Amino acid sequence: MHIYPDAKAVVRALAPDEPVICNRPQAAARAARFFAENFPGKSMYAVKANPSPELLQILWDSGITHFDVASIAEVRLVRGLLPEATLCFMHPVKTKSAIAEAYKVHGVRTFSLDTHDELAKIVEATEGAQDLNLLVRLRVSSEHSELSLAAKFGTDLIDAGSLLQATRQHCDALGICFHVGSQAMTPFAYVQALERVRVAIVEAAVTVDIIDVGGGFPSSYPGMEPPPLEDYFALIHRHFEALPISYSGELWAEPGRALCAEYSSMIVKVEKRRSDELYINDGAYGALFDAAHVAWRFPVRALEDDLTQPLEEFAFYGPTCDDADYMKGPFMLPADIQAGDFIEIGMLGAYGAAMKTRFNGFGVAEAVVVADEPMASLYTGERKDPRASDNVVSLR
Numbered sequence: 001m002h003i004y005p006d007a008k009a010v011v012r013a014l015a016p017d018e019p020v021i022c023n024r025p026q027a028a029a030r031a032a033r034f035f036a037e038n039f040p041g042k043s044m045y046a047v048k049a050n051p052s053p054e055l056l057q058i059l060w061d062s063g064i065t066h067f068d069v070a071s072i073a074e075v076r077l078v079r080g081l082l083p084e085a086t087l088c089f090m091h092p093v094k095t096k097s098a099i100a101e102a103y104k105v106h107g108v109r110t111f112s113l114d115t116h117d118e119l120a121k122i123v124e125a126t127e128g129a130q131d132l133n134l135l136v137r138l139r140v141s142s143e144h145s146e147l148s149l150a151a152k153f154g155t156d157l158i159d160a161g162s163l164l165q166a167t168r169q170h171c172d173a174l175g176i177c178f179h180v181g182s183q184a185m186t187p188f189a190y191v192q193a194l195e196r197v198r199v200a201i202v203e204a205a206v207t208v209d210i211i212d213v214g215g216g217f218p219s220s221y222p223g224m225e226p227p228p229l230e231d232y233f234a235l236i237h238r239h240f241e242a243l244p245i246s247y248s249g250e251l252w253a254e255p256g257r258a259l260c261a262e263y264s265s266m267i268v269k270v271e272k273r274r275s276d277e278l279y280i281n282d283g284a285y286g287a288l289f290d291a292a293h294v295a296w297r298f299p300v301r302a303l304e305d306d307l308t309q310p311l312e313e314f315a316f317y318g319p320t321c322d323d324a325d326y327m328k329g330p331f332m333l334p335a336d337i338q339a340g341d342f343i344e345i346g347m348l349g350a351y352g353a354a355m356k357t358r359f360n361g362f363g364v365a366e367a368v369v370v371a372d373e374p375m376a377s378l379y380t381g382e383r384k385d386p387r388a389s390d391n392v393v394s395l396r
């Protein structure tokens with residue numbers, strides 16, 4: 001396979017009229033090794049963040065052996081690629097046929113749930129199996145995260161006791177899982193959630209074997225530079241150790257974004273300029289879904305060498321005919337950028353390429369491999385002083 005030095009080399013070679021995804025296998029491998037070696041428990045990759053087969057193989061080769069899958073299609077995909085992988089079906093609402101196929105055909109033994117109905121469904125679909133790991137999803141606060149996951153799933157504390165007691169009757173190992181929301185900007189998000197877990201365990205008075213702190217581990221974006229992941233791991237470990245669980249209790253996590261954000265960037269072309277708005281060839285229905293729908297800011301750089309003016313704020317329009325195909329940014333680019341120029345948009349490995357649709361006939365993108373560093377990284381060993389950033393809670 002041809003490896004380009006960087007996005008500029010791709011533009012010189014291809015002058016692409018369609019967007020091009022630039023993948024960095026070395027960056028994904030580095031993230032996977034970091035979690036495999038430093039997280040004080042088991043790291044399973046949340047497949048929804050980016051289900052590309054090449055990425056799944058890289059993560060597996062770099063020490064990630066467990067995968068958080070949320071649909072039967074994800075179960076089949078990962079099982080087809082990685083026959084030895086451990087799959088955990090962590091969507092708390094599943095169809096009976098999906099549970100049955102996952103259990104009987106694909107060897108899945110771990111399921112999450114947040115209601116008595118779902119527990120009954122799992123028991124029925126697995127015909128009362130005795131070898132299940134069942135994790136009760138607890139609703140926790142998303143207040144420290146950029147994207148909330150607090151509204152949809154999770155049992156409230158008031159109901160957790162009876163659900164934990166009932167689930168205990170039907171499993172080999174009992175767990176509690178939660179999700180603090182995506183891009184958690186402080187490790188205290190996990191501390192707070194683990195405090196709620198403690199209350200649930202005490203109230204239920206059952207033996208708990210697995211604590212799964214879910215996803216939410218951050219990556220680095222403009223205006224969202226988190227403290228080092230080591231701080232998250234250390235605080236999670238300390239508060240996990242203090243929980244009243246069984247002696248052989250296990251700690252799990254489900255990182256999505258943190259394992260793959262650095263994997264991909266995208267080259268787009270400016271088709272038109274109107275004042276400080278650039279019309280580019282990818283957008284809300286493509287890899288820039290979050291840039292449009294939750295005003296996520298991704299790092300950008302112009303790929304032309306002849307642009308000389310200082311950086312200025314721009315907004316983007318995507319290629320479809322929909323007004324909602326708009327990304328307010330601001331995206332910082334040279335003031336003299338114009339139609340025909342190319343831009344690289346970074347940190348799109350998570351919830352980027354995975355979101356592409358074919359709406360309006362757009363959405364095709366070639367993928368190439370590049371060798372340079374991602375535009376930002378949490379894995380290069382540089383430690384920012386958390387007090388220097390105004391968007392994090394000080395650890396002191």
Ligand SMILES: *Cc1c(COP(=O)(O)O)cnc(C)c1O
Nearest residue numbers: 046182215216217254255256257
């Ligand atoms: C989306 C999701 C994840 C991954 O979340 P990130 O914020 O990308 O780390 C993990 N677990 C569950 C259950 C999810 O829904």
